Amino acid sequence: MREVIAEIETWRREGKPVAIATNVKRDGTSLRPLGAKMAMTTGMEIAGSVTGGCIEGEVYEQAQAVIQSGAPKLLQYGITNEETPWEIGLSCGSSLEVFVESLDSPQWRGLYPTLKTCLDENQPAAVGTVIAGEGVGNKILILPDGRTLGNLGSAALDADAAAWAREQLRVQESGWRTFGAADVFVDVLPPPSQLIIVGAVHIAIPLVALAKTLEFRTIIIDPREAFATPERFPHADELITAWPSDALEKLRLDESAYVVVISHDEKLDNPALKVALASPARYVGVLGARKNIGKRFESLRELGATDEQLTRLQAPIGMRLGAVSPQEIALSILAAMVAAKHGMGFDKTAIPSHPSA
Numbered sequence: 397m398r399e400v401i402a403e404i405e406t407w408r409r410e411g412k413p414v415a416i417a418t419n420v421k422r423d424g425t426s427l428r429p430l431g432a433k434m435a436m437t438t439g440m441e442i443a444g445s446v447t448g449g450c451i452e453g454e455v456y457e458q459a460q461a462v463i464q465s466g467a468p469k470l471l472q473y474g475i476t477n478e479e480t481p482w483e484i485g486l487s488c489g490s491s492l493e494v495f496v497e498s499l500d501s502p503q504w505r506g507l508y509p510t511l512k513t514c515l516d517e518n519q520p521a522a523v524g525t526v527i528a529g530e531g532v533g534n535k536i537l538i539l540p541d542g543r544t545l546g547n548l549g550s551a552a553l554d555a556d557a558a559a560w561a562r563e564q565l566r567v568q569e570s571g572w573r574t575f576g577a578a579d580v581f582v583d584v585l586p587p588p589s590q591l592i593i594v595g596a597v598h599i600a601i602p603l604v605a606l607a608k609t610l611e612f613r614t615i616i617i618d619p620r621e622a623f624a625t626p627e628r629f630p631h632a633d634e635l636i637t638a639w640p641s642d643a644l645e646k647l648r649l650d651e652s653a654y655v656v657v658i659s660h661d662e663k664l665d666n667p668a669l670k671v672a673l674a675s676p677a678r679y680v681g682v683l684g685a686r687k688n689i690g691k692r693f694e695s696l697r698e699l700g701a702t703d704e705q706l707t708r709l710q711a712p713i714g715m716r717l718g719a720v721s722p723q724e725i726a727l728s729i730l731a732a733m734v735a736a737k738h739g740m741g742f743d744k745t746a747i748p749s750h751p752s753a
Contacts, residue, residue, distance in 0.1 A: 407441065408499075418432070419431060430571060436460075468533040520584075528578070568652070589612050591612040599683070607730060613634075616636065649676065670701050715731040
């Protein structure tokens with residue numbers, strides 16, 4: 397939803413009817429993930445994408461009928477039949493189901509203002525929608541404090557779907573599930589990912605620039621005011637000239653945070669790592685030589701880090717690319733972050749065990 401909200405707001409201010417298409421089921425791989433959206437008006441205006449192109453003309457046409465009738469549709473697409481090349485289908489060898497609905501539906505009107513507030517304030521939220529079975533189009537909004545708005549058709553279904561949606565919010569994954577006679581899609585809308593860099597060092601400059609292309613919000617933390625300057629980091633969203641561990645405590649790290657510790661100064665790095673490893677941050681990595689990992693882990697244990705927390709630390713930082721230049725090292729760090737974002741771990745075999753283990 398975040399990817400199309402600006403255009404939706406513009407069209408709503410202009411009084412234009414809007415339809416939203418969402419990827420809700422897939423079998424195999426596709427260019428766009430579950431939850432990907434395409435918003436459309438009746439005036440040939442389109443924002444976002446559900447596949448990258450191969451079925452979007454058809455989805456647009458179906459959306460026009462949805463806007464006219466107000467009734468949502470679940471569209472199903474599979475592999476194109478070679479004998480009927482005019483058939484609309486996917487060329488990637490997978491199947492996809494797309495749910496198309498009008499933003500003017502009673503269900504959307506009841507949720508949209510509150511959802512828009514969550515998006516504006518960068519708060520996590522999830523929207524559950526009945527996409528097949530009883531009550532198609534019914535919706536429920538799950539808020540970060542646990543409250544819900546709307547309903548899916550029954551109190552029991554609301555409770556079951558909301559409990560599942562909260563778990564999906566925790567892991568930041570959209571998906572669908574069958575509850576009795578209804579198929580429910582939960583659209584997880586996490587806050588924008590944040591890259592928090594401890595150390596305004598040279599590598600941090602290309603790291604911030606590359607991270608912005610991936611739409612990370614970037615924060616630099618370094619108590620040395622001569623290093624953490626707008627001139628050196630014109631692309632950074634925020635510069636914090638404070639002790640890193642104190643700054644991280646105040647930031648209240650959550651699952652959308654990626655912490656990169658690269659000052660190469662143990663008195664800055666290790667206390668910051670202790671805070672980051674105790675948080676739900678999705679990724680924590682530290683720059684340093686492989687031969688010094690054992691010493692690093694012992695220092696962190698002395699600060700109170702547990703062995704379980706230490707399994708979350710990527711040290712040395714980044715994916716193995718043979719990187720040498722600051723730009724290449726920045727790329728390797730971002731590659732590891734992207735892997736973590738999509739649930740792919742890293743090799744932990746090099747993590748030293750406690751001497752007493």
